[in-house]
Amino acid sequence: MTIETAIQALSAQFGPRLSRAEAILQQHGQSESYYPLTLPDAVLFPESTAEVSDIIRICAAHHCPVIAFGTGTSLEGHQLAVEGGISLDLSRMNAVLAINAEDMDVVVQPGVTREQLNQDLRATGLFFPVDPGANASLGGMAATRASGTTALRYGTMKENVMALEVVMADGSIIRTGTRARKSSAGYDLTKLMVGSEGTLGIITELTLRLQGQPEAISAATCAFADVQGAVNTVITTIQSGIPMARMELIDANMVRGFNIADGTTLPEQPHLFVEFHGSEGAVAEQADSFREIVEEHGGSDFKWALKAEDRARLWKMRHNAFYAHKALAPTLRAMATDICVPISRLAEAIEFAEVKSRALDLTCTIIGHVGDGNFHCALSFDMDDKAQFERVQDFMHELAETAIALNGTVTGEHGVGIGKMKYMQAEHGEALHTMRLIKRALDPQNILNPGKLLPPSNT
Numbered sequence: 001m002t003i004e005t006a007i008q009a010l011s012a013q014f015g016p017r018l019s020r021a022e023a024i025l026q027q028h029g030q031s032e033s034y035y036p037l038t039l040p041d042a043v044l045f046p047e048s049t050a051e052v053s054d055i056i057r058i059c060a061a062h063h064c065p066v067i068a069f070g071t072g073t074s075l076e077g078h079q080l081a082v083e084g085g086i087s088l089d090l091s092r093m094n095a096v097l098a099i100n101a102e103d104m105d106v107v108v109q110p111g112v113t114r115e116q117l118n119q120d121l122r123a124t125g126l127f128f129p130v131d132p133g134a135n136a137s138l139g140g141m142a143a144t145r146a147s148g149t150t151a152l153r154y155g156t157m158k159e160n161v162m163a164l165e166v167v168m169a170d171g172s173i174i175r176t177g178t179r180a181r182k183s184s185a186g187y188d189l190t191k192l193m194v195g196s197e198g199t200l201g202i203i204t205e206l207t208l209r210l211q212g213q214p215e216a217i218s219a220a221t222c223a224f225a226d227v228q229g230a231v232n233t234v235i236t237t238i239q240s241g242i243p244m245a246r247m248e249l250i251d252a253n254m255v256r257g258f259n260i261a262d263g264t265t266l267p268e269q270p271h272l273f274v275e276f277h278g279s280e281g282a283v284a285e286q287a288d289s290f291r292e293i294v295e296e297h298g299g300s301d302f303k304w305a306l307k308a309e310d311r312a313r314l315w316k317m318r319h320n321a322f323y324a325h326k327a328l329a330p331t332l333r334a335m336a337t338d339i340c341v342p343i344s345r346l347a348e349a350i351e352f353a354e355v356k357s358r359a360l361d362l363t364c365t366i367i368g369h370v371g372d373g374n375f376h377c378a379l380s381f382d383m384d385d386k387a388q389f390e391r392v393q394d395f396m397h398e399l400a401e402t403a404i405a406l407n408g409t410v411t412g413e414h415g416v417g418i419g420k421m422k423y424m425q426a427e428h429g430e431a432l433h434t435m436r437l438i439k440r441a442l443d444p445q446n447i448l449n450p451g452k453l454l455p456p457s458n459t
Contacts, residue, residue, distance in 0.1 A: 017044060017047075040085060040087035052204050078449070143203060166193055166203055202448070220291075222300065229270070232297045235344070237290060248273040253364065258324050276290075339412060
C-alpha cells in the first residue's frame with residue numbers, strides 16, 4: 001500500500017480533477033514564507049463533503065497523507081506536503097449555503113474567502129469580522145485559528161465559529177456544535193477542531209457568527225517619537241476600558257515600507273492605526289478619550305480617516321504589510337514570526353525585538369495587533385548568506401523564548417505548522433502528551449497533515 005496506489009485509485013474515481021501537472025504541483029508546494037518548494041504527489045479538487053469522505057477513505061486504505069489546501073497564504077508552511085501525498089484543494093467548495101440574518105449567523109463551505117463572504121452579506125447589514133491580512137479561505141482560517149486587526153473587539157476564529165462539519169481520518173463525517181448561541185452538552189469538539197491545522201479532520205462546512213454593521217465608524221493615525229510612547233498609549237487605552245475596534249502598531253521601518261510600496265508620505269516614525277465602532281455619540285466620545293491619551297504619551301500628527309474610501313485605503317495598506325516589508329529589500333527573502341504576551345509585558349517584548357534585531361544587523365519591521373498583546377516581526381535575508389540566515393534564526397528563537405518567559409505564546413495567530421513545532425514542549429509542558437493522545441486516537445495512521453503542529457515524540 002503506497003501513495004502511488006492511492007493516486008491510481010483516486011484517478012480512477014475522480015479523473016481530470018486529480019492533477020499531477022507540474023504547474024499545479026508547484027502552486028500547491030509553495031509557501032508565502034521562506035520554506036523551500038515542497039511538491040505534493042498529486043492535487044485533487046473535491047466538490048462536496050461526500051467526495052472528501054471518499055477521498056479520505058481511499059487514502060486511509062493506502063496509508064497516503066492528505067493535506068488540506070485553502071488559498072495557500074499561511075506563513076508557517078501548514079499546507080506543504082512534507083511527507084508527500086495528496087494536496088486536497090477545497091477551493092471549489094465555495095458556496096455560501098445559508099444566510100440566517102435574523103439569527104446573525106451564516107453557513108458556508110470551506111473554500112469561501114472572507115472577502116467573498118462579506119460581499120455576499122452587503123445587503124443584510126451584517127458582516128463577518130475576522131480579517132487576517134490575506135483574502136484567506138474560511139476553512140483555512142478556522143483550521144489555523146486565524147484572527148486579525150478586529151480581534152480586539154470581535155474576537156478570533158475561536159469565538160466566531162459556532163459549528164463545523166468535519167471529515168475524520170477514517171472518512172466518517174461528524175457535525176460539531178449547533179446554531180444555538182451556547183451549549184453545555186458534551187465535549188466542545190468545535191473548539192478542538194478550530195486551530196488543529198488539518199491534523200485531526202478536514203473541515204467541509206462552517207457555521208459562523210455575524211456582526212451588525214456599526215452605525216458609525218471612524219479611524220485615525222498618530223505618530224510617536226519612539227515605540228515606547230506608542231506602546232504606553234496602547235496599555236493606557238486598554239486599561240481605561242475604551243472599546244477600541246482596531247489598534248495597530250507600526251514601527252518606523254514598516255512606515256518606510258508603506259511609503260515605498262503604497263506611495264504614502266507618512267512621517268517615518270512609529271505610528272498607531274486605530275478604529276472606533278458604535279453610535280455617532282459613542283464613537284466621538286471614544287475618539288476624544290483616545291486623543292487625550294495619545295497627547296499624554298507624546299503622540300502627534302493625529303489624522304482622521306472619516307470617509308469609507310479613506311478607511312479602506314488605510315486598512316488595505318495595513319493588510320499588505322508583508323509585501324510592504326519586502327519593498328524595503330526587494331531582492332531578499334522575508335521571514336515573519338509573531339508572538340503574543342500579556343499587555344503588561346508588551347513594551348518589554350517589543351523592546352527586546354528592537355534591540356536584538358539591531359544588534360544582529362537585520363532589516364526588521366514590527367507591526368501588530370498590540371491591543372491584545374500580539375505583534376509580528378518580519379526580517380529580510382539572503383538565502384545564499386548562511387551567516388545572515390543563522391542570525392535571523394537566532395532572532396526568531398530568542399523572540400520565541402522571550403514570549404514563553406513572559407508567560408505568553410510563541411504564536412498569536414500564524415499558527416504552529418512546521419516552524420513553531422520545536423517550541424510546543426516548552427509552551428505546553430505535559431499538555432503536549434495529551435495533544436499527542438488526541439492525535440493518535442483520531443488519526444491513528446497519521447495521514448492528516450503529518451509533520452505539522454506536534455513535534456515527534458521521543459517515546
